[in-house]
Amino acid sequence: MLQASIPTLDPIPLPAPYWLFKLLLVVTFTLHVLAMNFLLGGMALAIASRWSAARDRANRLFSDVATKLPLLLPATVTLGVAPLLFLQVIYGQFFYTSSVVIAWPWFLALVMLTVAYYGLYYVSSRTHRQSGSGRWVLLASFS
Amino acid sequence: MDVSFGAGLLMALLSILHVFVSHFAVGGGLFLVVTERRALRRSDNEVLTWLRTHTKFFVLVTVVFGAISGVGIWFTIALIHPSATSSLIHAYVWGWAIEWVFFFLEITAALFYLYGWNKLEPRLHLWYGWIYFVAAFASMVIINGIITFMLTSGKWVETKAFWTGFFNPTYFPSLVVRTAIAIALAGMYALVTASRIQEASLKRRMVKWSATWILPSMAALPPLIWWYVRCIPPERWASAKGGMPTASHYALNAAVLAAVTFVLAVGTLIRPARLRVSYSLLVLLAALGTMGSFEFVREAIRKPFIIADYMYDNSLYSKQSGVDSGFSVEQVDKAGVLNTARWVRRAEGIAAGKEIFRVECQSCHTVDAYRGVRRLLAARQWDTEQLEAMLGSLDVMHNSVMPPFAGTDQERKDLSGYLATLYPASPTPLEGARLFHQNCAVCHRSGADDPAITTIRSMDPDSASEMLKSLPALFTRMPDLKLSEQQRSALVQWIRTQIAEAGTPRERASFLRPRGDY
Numbered sequence: 227m228l229q230a231s232i233p234t235l236d237p238i239p240l241p242a243p244y245w246l247f248k249l250l251l252v253v254t255f256t257l258h259v260l261a262m263n264f265l266l267g268g269m270a271l272a273i274a275s276r277w278s279a280a281r282d283r284a285n286r287l288f289s290d291v292a293t294k295l296p297l298l299l300p301a302t303v304t305l306g307v308a309p310l311l312f313l314q315v316i317y318g319q320f321f322y323t324s325s326v327v328i329a330w331p332w333f334l335a336l337v338m339l340t341v342a343y344y345g346l347y348y349v350s351s352r353t354h355r356q357s358g359s360g361r362w363v364l365l366a367s368f369s
Numbered sequence: 370m371d372v373s374f375g376a377g378l379l380m381a382l383l384s385i386l387h388v389f390v391s392h393f394a395v396g397g398g399l400f401l402v403v404t405e406r407r408a409l410r411r412s413d414n415e416v417l418t419w420l421r422t423h424t425k426f427f428v429l430v431t432v433v434f435g436a437i438s439g440v441g442i443w444f445t446i447a448l449i450h451p452s453a454t455s456s457l458i459h460a461y462v463w464g465w466a467i468e469w470v471f472f473f474l475e476i477t478a479a480l481f482y483l484y485g486w487n488k489l490e491p492r493l494h495l496w497y498g499w500i501y502f503v504a505a506f507a508s509m510v511i512i513n514g515i516i517t518f519m520l521t522s523g524k525w526v527e528t529k530a531f532w533t534g535f536f537n538p539t540y541f542p543s544l545v546v547r548t549a550i551a552i553a554l555a556g557m558y559a560l561v562t563a564s565r566i567q568e569a570s571l572k573r574r575m576v577k578w579s580a581t582w583i584l585p586s587m588a589a590l591p592p593l594i595w596w597y598v599r600c601i602p603p604e605r606w607a608s609a610k611g612g613m614p615t616a617s618h619y620a621l622n623a624a625v626l627a628a629v630t631f632v633l634a635v636g637t638l639i640r641p642a643r644l645r646v647s648y649s650l651l652v653l654l655a656a657l658g659t660m661g662s663f664e665f666v667r668e669a670i671r672k673p674f675i676i677a678d679y680m681y682d683n684s685l686y687s688k689q690s691g692v693d694s695g696f697s698v699e700q701v702d703k704a705g706v707l708n709t710a711r712w713v714r715r716a717e718g719i720a721a722g723k724e725i726f727r728v729e730c731q732s733c734h735t736v737d738a739y740r741g742v743r744r745l746l747a748a749r750q751w752d753t754e755q756l757e758a759m760l761g762s763l764d765v766m767h768n769s770v771m772p773p774f775a776g777t778d779q780e781r782k783d784l785s786g787y788l789a790t791l792y793p794a795s796p797t798p799l800e801g802a803r804l805f806h807q808n809c810a811v812c813h814r815s816g817a818d819d820p821a822i823t824t825i826r827s828m829d830p831d832s833a834s835e836m837l838k839s840l841p842a843l844f845t846r847m848p849d850l851k852l853s854e855q856q857r858s859a860l861v862q863w864i865r866t867q868i869a870e871a872g873t874p875r876e877r878a879s880f881l882r883p884r885g886d887y
Binding site: 233236237238239240241242247250297300303304306307308310311314315318319321322325326329332333336339340343344347 | 433458473
């Protein structure tokens with residue numbers, strides 16, 4: 227039943243052996259996850275230091291981390307594009323099926339990402355109050 | 370789902386905004402390095418300071434929105450057209466992979482360039498700018514191959530070779546046109562930051578400098594577009610004319626809006642030192658309209674294909690390719706579409722027809738909203754047999770803008786059955802006249818002065834038709850005729866429209882009066 231609802235893989239033959247795509251997928255996905263963890267951890271740090279009681283040192287930590295966050299987000303996104311490509315090459319039939327099933331949440335991840343992106347630039351450009359912890363909850367949904 | 374804001378419109382909005390930004394990402398990169406180089410040579414610190422602000426604007430628009438919306442397009446096409454996405458991914462894996470390398474380089478170089486202002490040594494800073502521009506241009510060089518391939522797949526259909534599809538008939542004209550657009554857009558976006566300069570002489574210089582990017586490249590566009598158009602097979606254009614003139618409509622839009630944009634851009638030179646932000650945004654808005662119309666033309670002439678001569682808009686392969694998943698027209702004709710497609714409810718009769726409509730028609734048609742079939746069919750009044758016959762020639766209708774119907778004869782019958790339920794066969798004057806003379810004229814005169822006629826004419830058609838449901842309830846001596854809903858509305862319509870205001874029936878009505886054979 228489940229098998230029957232998954233379409234067959236695309237008829238155009240692959241231009242290289244399967245293992246090569248698999249390798250590229252695993253390597254680039256690892257890099258993506260690394261960057262994403264830096265980003266998530268960085269945001270957690272930024273939020274914690276913003277609300278920390280030890281004002282002086284926390285402020286320095288905050289401004290240090292906050293200015294780096296706008297670089298970590300594009301790194302995460304860019305490194306996420308490559309595994310998405312290789313994923314579609316070898317597991318296209320499963321990927322398309324699953325993303326159609328969760329179409330709106332999947333699409334909204336990008337909208338939230340854009341909001342988060344501009345939010346981070348905003349935060350880093352002026353080191354005043356973090357504009358909310360809701361933002362990294364949104365980001366967690368993208369992975 | 371029948372919505373007017375559907376996946377197609379979402380796709381159009383997203384991709385038009387994306388191309389509008391991504392062309393700026395290419396041309397704007399060149400603008401940054403050329404302007405910086407000039408300013409460095411002249412030790413012009415004023416310009417360098419402005420350019421630093423412009424870089425921030427540039428990065429916030431292109432690196433953030435441009436990059437994310439690009440990924441957004443990918444998400445969207447994978448959702449609304451997985452088969453075509455998969456074809457493009459499989460045929461061009463290495464193209465996409467190389468494009469990704471350039472994309473990576475582009476983003477990295479852009480951020481180095483942004484954060485390098487006043488920190489890096491000027492020559493090194495300029496180098497980052499050049500790396501950015503070359504990478505951005507290279508990514509356009511690649512994506513252009515894939516986009517033009519969709520419109521003119523050329524000999525790829527036979528060879529399936531990467532380069533045959535990549536350097537297809539419209540590759541070069543499209544690349545040159547897009548480069549010219551990118552350069553013009555660089556100047557238009559620069560107008561926005563230039564219009565915010567306070568100091569008059571710097572503002573005058575920068576507005577003029579921006580205009581020198583806009584005007585020559587826009588002036589070069591008409592001959593370049595003409596070349597582009599000449600490389601498109603004439604039958605592609607033919608399909609856009611006739612019943613669905615979307616392409617010619619948008620082509621006209623693009624031409625008019627391009628002229629407006631040009632005139633507005635010339636207008637910035639009248640008083641460059643006093644250019645307002647709102648005016649520069651107006652130039653951008655006109656350019657956005659032009660660009661959107663241009664892309665609409667390209668998409669419209671591609672119909673009925675999503676990938677020219679290979680795959681139709683509804684995911685059907687136009688030719689059997691041996692290893693396909695059986696979703697080619699030829700195979701579906703034999704096996705049946707509901708047996709081949711995966712996500713369908715098995716059904717019979719009208720319900721099956723509805724499923725077939727969803728699979729084969731709904732990629733372009735809705736029932737009531739965008740290109741709604743109810744409206745289209747109600748205007749034509751085909752009955753089930755006619756519908757069935759017409760479905761057999763779908764691919765030659767309207768200059769071949771639609772794919773052929775694919776499926777078994779029974780499925781064609783089911784689809785016709787479903788389509789026929791969408792509209793009531795509207796009453797013809799002939800039927801109304803016949804009913805009147807057959808049933809009513811024995812007692813009622815068909816004149817406007819007859820009380821029954823005047824009553825019906827004073828009511829709205831729906832309640833008049835409702836009233837005729839039970840005649841004895843109106844007047845006990847009238848026979849219970851049990852007219853069908855269609856017959857009643859035919860009768861009401863005839864009474865309302867065909868009987869002349871004063872006295873006697875019109876000529877046409879008397880001509881329709883039954884002879885002895887009724």
